[in-house]
Amino acid sequence: MKIVNDYETVIGLEIHAQMSTQSKMFCGCPTRFGEEPNTQTCPVCIGMPGVLPVINKLALEFTIKTGVALGCKISPFSRFARKNYFYPDLPKGYQISQYELPICEGGFVTLLVDDDEGGERRINLTRIHMEEDAGKNIHEGAGSFSYVDLNRAGVPLMEIVSEPDIKTPKEAAAYVRKIRTILRYLKVCDGNMEEGSLRCDANVSLRPQGVKELGVKTEIKNINSFKFIEKALEYEIQRQKRILNEGGRIIQETRLWNTTTGMTESMRSKEEAHDYRYFPEPDLVPLIVDEGWIAQIRKEIPELPDDKRQRFINDYRLPPYDAEFLVAEEVAADYFEDTVRLGSNPKDVSNWMMGEMMRLAKEKGKSDVPPVMPAHLNGLIKLVADGTINLKTAKIVFEDMFNTGKSAEELVKEKGLVQISDVGQLETTVEAVITENPNETARYKAGETKLTGFFVGEVMKKTKGKANPKAVNEILRRLLG
Amino acid sequence: MELFRLTIAEAAGLISKNELTPLALTESVMGRIGALDSLVGAYITVTKDIAMEQAGRLSAGSGNSPLHGIPMAIKDNMCVKGVRTTCASKILENFIPPYESTVTTKLHEAGYCLTGKTNLDEFAMGSSTENSGFFTTKNPWDITRAPGGSSGGSAAAVAADMCIAAIGSDTGGSIRQPASFCGVVGLKPTYGLVSRFGLVAFASSLDQIGPITKTVEDAAIVLNAIAGGDNRDSTSAHNAIPDYTASMSGDLQGINLQGIKIGIPEEYFIDGMDREVEAAVRAAIGEMRRLGAEVVSIKLPHTAYAVAAYYIIATSEASSNLARYDGVKYGMRVSGSDLISTYMETRAKGFGQEVKRRIMLGTYALSSGYYDAYYKKAQQVRTLIKRDFDEAFKLVDVIATPTSPTTAFKIGEKADDPLQMYLSDIFTISVNLAGVPAISIPCGFDSGGLPVGLQLIGRHFDEAVILKAGHAYERSAGWYERRPSI
Structure with a gap:
């Protein structure tokens, strides 16, 4: 056989x-x-x-x-x-x-x-x-x-x-x-x-x-x-x-x-x-x-997914994967474009949609209409771009937006989540962390530089995640270096 | 005066002049039914209460439709809301439709009074009413003879004055052949002229509703009321409808057929045709020539194939149309041990022999592997037959033939020979295949005193010309005056 x-x-x-x-x-x-x-x-x-x-x-x-x-x-x-x-x-x-x-x-x-x-x-x-x-x-x-x-x-x-x-x-x-x-x-x-x-x-x-x-x-x-x-x-x-x-x-x-x-x-x-x-x-x-x-x-036929995908790749410089994802549902494609039209960077929008929005939609059950309005996502992206909040905070804010339908600005204000970039204030916090952790400080100074993450984490704990991570890194390097 | 003897035109004249009330007329007709129908058996259901109630609400006077207060019978394969509609089948013995057919809606709007639902061959399959699931209707001219079919109940009711006019349906001759057997007028309109909505389908591409009346003028009056496009029937035509009574003045002197060309198809005067029938029809043609018509010989070369094509197409459509009677939703149900046996028992007990025969013929003709040889071929033949008529009507305005090769046969005479029975529609079937209109008009009697019918066939949607010719002949010949002595 x-x-x-x-x-x-x-x-x-x-x-x-x-x-x-x-x-x-x-x-x-x-x-x-x-x-x-x-x-x-x-x-x-x-x-x-x-x-x-x-x-x-x-x-x-x-x-x-x-x-x-x-x-x-x-x-x-x-x-x-x-x-x-x-x-x-x-x-x-x-x-x-x-x-x-x-x-x-x-x-x-x-x-x-x-x-x-x-x-x-x-x-x-x-x-x-x-x-x-x-x-x-x-x-x-x-x-x-x-x-x-x-x-x-x-x-x-x-x-x-x-x-x-x-x-x-x-x-x-x-x-x-x-x-x-x-x-x-x-x-x-x-x-x-x-x-x-x-x-x-x-x-x-x-x-x-x-x-x-x-x-x-x-x-x-x-x-x-x-x-x-x-x-x-x-x-x-x-x-x-x-x-x-x-x-x-x-x-x-x-x-x-x-x-x-x-x-x-x-x-x-x-x-x-x-x-x-x-x-x-x-x-x-x-x-x-x-x-x-x-x-x-024939005249009444809207732009179809294949054409839309190509346009997204051409006009918004999106990777093909992103474009394919966005055009699979017309509401998603429209949402994307509505948000971009308000000024957001296209790739930022698709990242949010493919990441947090998908994750939450899966967790909380499907909905045809995204509970976060384009204007709200645009607002959030703006807050990250201008340094008002960091990305980590932004994810928390996004989930709140998803649950409450409120705007990013509103939530940031309500919860006092504005990023701390004030060097003086951050220095005080960093100094406190160094003082409280003499062991780690010693090890760092002995060359164990990967402990930077530990110190940043401690600073974040103290600031409830609001510290500007870039500024904290700089201060750490300066004070420990 | 025996009011039930009136024609529509006569009754309408009296009602409009306030000399007759719808109630008096209806009472007279209902009385006639009470006296005679036990003998004739024209009705499956007599709706006396409805007729009297309708008549009671209508008043005499002018300005009304000519059908205002006219008692009419409806063949029992057309749905009247709330009234049992059986198709003369056990399977629908207790079916009460919750909707109204377009034809009865229009008659209702015109003011008719429903005398009842008339007998037919089960699901309109037959030529004698012997296939009725309930009983056979008798011919009022000789109660040992069949009234023809399938609209035998309607034709017998008109002939015996048990209604002023009736509605029938015609798939292969089911209006014209019983009209011929019963000595009354029967018109099968062009396919698509009258809406089929509410007509229980036998063969959808052939079925057409039409009037059975005492005179040609009455047929025109009824057609005026029931013709016209209907959005509920996609196969109905939305043509402008003329006044079909326009050519019918009462003036006998004015009657003539000048300018009308009548064709006599060689193929319709066949060997074996009843000699008395042939003589009566030839005499009628002579009469029309005398009235000024030009008579020429024509050819309808594919006539010989009509019956075969018809019995394939009609049974194929029927096999599908009758599939809905399965015992699941309405009508008779004979519960079996499982679904298949429920289907089989219900249909075995619910349908009569002829209906089963046709369902089997049609199922076979449509079966995979046979479709091309039967159904498709039959449709090709149908096209050729239609073309025959198209060619003929380039030469003539009207085609004249006998309606049936014989006068009314004895009840039981052909009941066991379906093929002989099928041949009694040999002159009417081509008309349905071609979709053209045709009318049967009494044209004399055989030596036994049985009526003979003349068939006049017209172009598509040219009912006006056959009504005009028919009316002229009828008035001139005067056969309509002779009535059965029942």
């Missing part, structure tokens, strides 16, 4: 993104999440007899906008199709989707490669199409009943299908992050994976290095967080590798990611796969999209 260790992984992703429209895809019902079951429904989305779907124009606009932003070809003529299968959460017995003629074809996203050369990877898209979401089956409570909640039935979805261009689980996660960022920039999807606004299925196959033909693939469903994208794919790749190395064959099947066991489990084989019996939706006329509308939508 020949063991091939050198497999190439081939991954393609299908992302389902719920669109941030107020109303559903084919009726006027609201799309709010977390409401009482079956309160956001009407005869149309419940699939009552005799009702008809009417296209939500905004959902169409959102999909076109996404297509334009991702470089897709927008089809002037496309149509909806019915995907037929029975399931209690699918009230009509079919899902209105697109099949043969999707609204967007082609397109791509660019990922930064995590190497030293700063290279890029282009992941091509197959298509983007529109469809309606299904409801939810609820299996809880005593008794032999299951329940169906149709609040989600009919919520507009975009399905973004990639080519099998993705090579690693890490790249897959980066791809989903990138799509999410772009969707959020476009304000067409909130990208909330916990609430299911963004969901992802993965097609995975392996082939020996250098082989052209694709291997047999499996489809993994139910990957509902970034963490699990990588985990599920890593597990599945190892599973396939093991089978292949043991001389086995991969079975084409749909597998379910089990978050509890950390494994993928067989859901149904190719033979058991549904025959969806797609056919054109006769209740909806074909979609004719004219150039003028596409041009107008």
Whole structure:
């Protein structure tokens, strides 16, 4: 038996993104999440007899906008199709989707490669199409009943299908992050994976290095967080590798990611796969999209993360890493620019954002709006720059700002944190420290100069951290030297 | 005077002159239903209370719509809020829609009074009402015979004066064929002229709602009320709607068909067609020529493929449209041991034979591997058939054919032979595939005293010309005066 260790992984992703429209895809019902079951429904989305779907124009606009932003070809003529299968959460017995003629074809996203050369990877898209979401089956409570909640039935979805261009689980996660960022920039999807606004299925196959033909693939469903994208794919790749190395064959099947066991489990084989019996939706006329509308939508597209990153690098002289971090969320990028516009040094701002702000946000829970206003961060940076407070104090002040929403100036004044730079005052303190620590003084004088830190620390203790460290160093050198 | 015998035009004239009240007219019609419907079986649900309440609120006088106070029946596959809508299926036996169809909303605005919901072949699948999940409607001309279908209840109700007019739906002939069998007028409008919102779908790309009436003028009056674009039906057309009664003066002398060119398709006068039907239709064409129409022979070369294409497209759409009846949300549920068996038991018990047959045909036609050979091919044939009509209408204004190859057949005669039953729609099906409008008008009787129907087909959205020609022929020939003696 020949063991091939050198497999190439081939991954393609299908992302389902719920669109941030107020109303559903084919009726006027609201799309709010977390409401009482079956309160956001009407005869149309419940699939009552005799009702008809009417296209939500905004959902169409959102999909076109996404297509334009991702470089897709927008089809002037496309149509909806019915995907037929029975399931209690699918009230009509079919899902209105697109099949043969999707609204967007082609397109791509660019990922930064995590190497030293700063290279890029282009992941091509197959298509983007529109469809309606299904409801939810609820299996809880005593008794032999299951329940169906149709609040989600009919919520507009975009399905973004990639080519099998993705090579690693890490790249897959980066791809989903990138799509999410772009969707959020476009304000067409909130990208909330916990609430299911963004969901992802993965097609995975392996082939020996250098082989052209694709291997047999499996489809993994139910990957509902970034963490699990990588985990599920890593597990599945190892599973396939093991089978292949043991001389086995991969079975084409749909597998379910089990978050509890950390494994993928067989859901149904190719033979058991549904025959969806797609056919054109006769209740909806074909979609004719004219150039003028596409041009107008194109104008409404904001600066996208790739362009913004390049601009940040060029205009603010930021390292690529900083720029990439800042543009991942538009609110962060805007916050950065708002603060810089007030006069702060760009690198100082990005340092604060990537350091203290991230740390506190992680500790205290996520918030879309930074609790520290740009003007307050700018004020803090100014206080450090002009020597009013030192960096150590500034970190304390920042945390206070984060917690209270007060300005740096206010907090520094309130707590008397102004840095002590007065030489006379500092000399007195340094002298006291020297007197109190005759041992260390002797050792220092004997050449153990690394004790400088000890003396500075003692001075800081006495001044509650407010001493200007530069001045203290100078005085120490002078008095001990 | 037997008020129930009135046409809409006659009743509206009397009501506007304050010589008749909506209540008196409705009482008369409801009385007729009470006396006759146990024999005919036109209605699944009689809504006497609603009709009387509606009529009671309407007063006589001028300035109203011609449908003001007119008692009308609705085929039981159109939703009326709060009124049981069954589609003649056990699976919807107790379904009460919480919404109103656009067509009945418009009729309501025009002041109609709802006499009830009429019988049909289950989910409008059939040509005799024998496929009703509840009972078979009898033909008022001969109660041993079928009234046609699927709108057999509506046609029988009009013929037996158990309503002044009725609404039907037509997917492959379901308005025109029963109108022909029952000796009344049935109009299938252009696809998209009347909103389908609230019409329980059989085959979405073919279904169209239309009037069944005692005269052509009445059909025009009803069409005036129900035609027009609807934002709730994406397939409805937002065209300007003309006054369809414009060409219908009461003046018999003024009637003529000068300047109208009528085409007779060779393919529709086939071997095996009932000779009496052919004779009646040819006589009617002669009458129209006498009225000034120019009559020419035309070709509709793809006619032979229409029935096959129709039964693929219609069943494919039906297999999907009827998937929602699964016992989960509304309607009948037969609980099984698990989800799959609940689906199977519910649908096995809820649907009748013909509906199951069509669901299976359609499911097969759409299946992976067969789609191209069946559904796609059928759609290509449909395009060719549509093109046949486009070509023909470059030469003529109206196409005249028989509505059905036979007069009303005996109940039970074809019930066990679905293929024979399908062929009774052979002359009506192409019209649905092409989406053009067509009307069936009584054009005589066979030796057994059963009515024969003449079908006049028009261009897309040119209902006006077939109504005009139909009205001229009807007034001139006078068959509408003969009524069943039931």
